[in-house]
Amino acid sequence: MLTTADEGLDDRSLIHGRGGGDTGDRIFHALVLIAAAIIPLTLAGIVVLLLLDALPALSRYGFGFLASSTWDPVTEKFGAAAYVFGTVVTSLIALILATPIGVACALFIAEYAPRRLGEPVGFLIALLAAIPSIIYGLWGFFILAPAMRSAVEPFLKNTLGNVPVIGALFSGPAVGRDLLVAGVILAIMILPTITTVSREILRAVPNTQREGMLALGATRCETIQKAVLPYARSGIAGAAILGLARALGETMAVTMVIGNSSTQIRASLFTPGYTLASAIANQFTEADKAIYFSAIVELALVLLLVAGAMNVVARLLVWSVARGPVGSATRAG
Amino acid sequence: MIGVQVPRETPVTTPPAAETESGPEPRVVVRDLNAWYGTHQAIARISLDIAAKHVTAIIGPSGCGKSTFIRCLNRMHEVTPTARAQGSVELDGVNIYAPAVDPVRVRRVVGMVFQKPNPFPMMTIFDNVVAGLLLNGQYRRGEIDTLAEQALRQAALWDEVKDVWKKASGASLSGGQQQRLCIARTLAVRPEIILMDEPCSALDPIATYRIEELIGQLKEEFTIAIVTHNMQQASRVSDYTAFMLAEEDRIGRLVEFGPTSKIFTNPTERRTEDYITGRFG
């Protein structure tokens, strides 16, 4: 029944690890092995299929694909620079807005609030992650964008728009469908990710660190600033990068508020634009030529690689503080 | 000499006056101290005096409330959620639990060394030592290196770290060194009282010996209160000893308090004697 002859050097391997000679065991083992093997197969499939389909565009445009901002299906000139630009800008805006607020929320839940208040607040903020992207798009399109156009953007234009260098960010007509609004919607969407992960990170900071600083006569703010946050530094960076990875891949919410019209790279945040994801979603069903398709798939490939790399980096950072892999904390629900 | 005996269930009596040649002044006067975690009372009606520039040890079996007690002396107890304390702890005539007193200021004056050494790993040795100084701002420009060196010398750590103190992380030291770093960090802010909560229990015997030696030197300048579960350590290191015990109600009370020599050779209470001779705990 149980063969102890082969694998396993410790007791646990009798219960876990390869073992079992019974026919039923062999079949069962094979079944779960097949299930598990589907995972890397799927990833391989995704990468291979994307590569194959992007190959025509890859070979034809080379690295110029990322450098040129001309995207013209008619003349078959495809350059994704504007999409990359849009992705980077909106994600950065989201990161800049969501990280301080997210970490502050995590501090509220983990350091300031009593448990009976902190737990419900944490739950509510995590709920933001359960709201589907399309509903964010709807809300952004009908509620946020008009508010931005009529109140926020004119305000920014009249105040910061006059400051020497930064002013360029807030110039031009405020239409309400632009990079800025997309960035704000993305910020709301990644807030729960940053908050939930940061909260776990803060919890992993040993209490002895806080006590050590308090015992020296520090206020709570100083304790957090000088003992807790430095310790949690790399984990919080990981939380931010996880948020960033999520922002990069968001499609529907961004598509509905970003304008999807211009492929010009301009300095102002009030210009409409595209992100890689929104470009794919918008143009996929319109593509009629093979090379057009290929270019769009290449966009997907770029997105895949960047999002994948970010996820890896982020998890390594978070893991180093929490000393354990972060699994479902970053997912909705 | 000050000795207070508290028989169970009877009210506290005021301590008799000092009786010997160099009757030390009490630096901290504790009267009727109670502390709770939520609804559970951890210690009840503790009263004792902590003599200036002497070492007072708190001993007792696990769970008797000695850590809770000592954490009340610098208002660290209340940092735990739902924890609270009530009573009088007078430092130089000021009750640190008075409403007008900010706990942050109490902790500047009453320092604490913890059971598990807790240097800040993201800071260098130097930064660790001056962490408290930078908070309180109690130094003149250009003085900070000197003050840090003084503290490290006083903690008997200077020679071991002087070459790397501005480069090496606080966590890169051995356990015993880390604890001496924590002591240096506490000394640097020049507290009046130093509280030590089982400072040697995470250390090996040699490191323990060095810290006990250090305590002997420090008491010339500071008032020290030390919690220890090691009776031999208490008898080696302290001038006065308080024995605490929690009975069936799990509430810690002071059973006996007096000069260490008396507690360990001729205790008044039967329960003290039982503990000292190892009949329980």
Place this chain on the structure above:
Amino acid sequence: MATTAPPAAVASLLLRAQPRDRGRQFADLVATGLVIVSAVVGVLVLVAILAYVAINGLPALNFAFFTERPLPPGEVGGGVAPAIVGTLMMLATAGLIGVPIGIGTAIYLAEYGRGGFARTVSFIVDLIAGLPSIVIGVFVWAWLVRSVVGHFNGLAGGVALAIVVIPIVTRTVEETLRLVPDPLREASLALGTPRWKTIMRIVLPTARAGIMTGVVLSLARAGGETAPLLLTALGNQFFSLDLLQPMAALPVQIYNYARAPYPDWQVKAWGGALILIVLIAALSGLSRWILTRRFGRT
């Protein structure tokens, strides 16, 4: 060596704030304020979104909305029935495909996997979980829409959703299985039960609540996905139960309604959003109820 301060100085130190202290106290107060404001903002945003969905969506809800199909542009009336049916069908497909694979992988990782392969699989599960769903859509399009079937179809949509479902199920079920105490397994094995029966008859049933929770949560998540469906199922104005034809889905229908310039359609978009939110809330609530019910009993 500086000596400690005389008693009067200590007393005044305790009682009166030093000038520098005032700044520190103020900073502490400001920090506390900022932290509280942030938490309030976070909760307010949630409330704002949910409130708008509810307020704007309610007017759209009537019997026709739930039972009829969308009407051509410009005509008033109609509903999202095909979309609801389509979503349910594709979720069922995603569940049938994704849940067994997810649970199988979880069993492998928790009960069998010890070496490099297991670690790789675990790592890749996290990778796939973090993939933009539009990328998954492109993949399934290239595989099933273009090559295997030849046109947009509901099956491809279901498969795309399955890829969303698998990592979530794997993670949650794996965690749950790890929580099952080893003595349970040991006792069963010691009685002579084969490994596979131990897992099927003892371990899985014990982890039942966590498994169901994982499944339900993954479906809640998949139900809201739009991007991959745009590229696979495409959407359908008419009732269709044929998985090999384009299929409607609620998120896609919302998207189509929202983009149109007709006010009637825009209200319907909100109505669809309300139904979607309620669906997801119901699923999440169900998962929570499963957990508490189980814990209440054991």
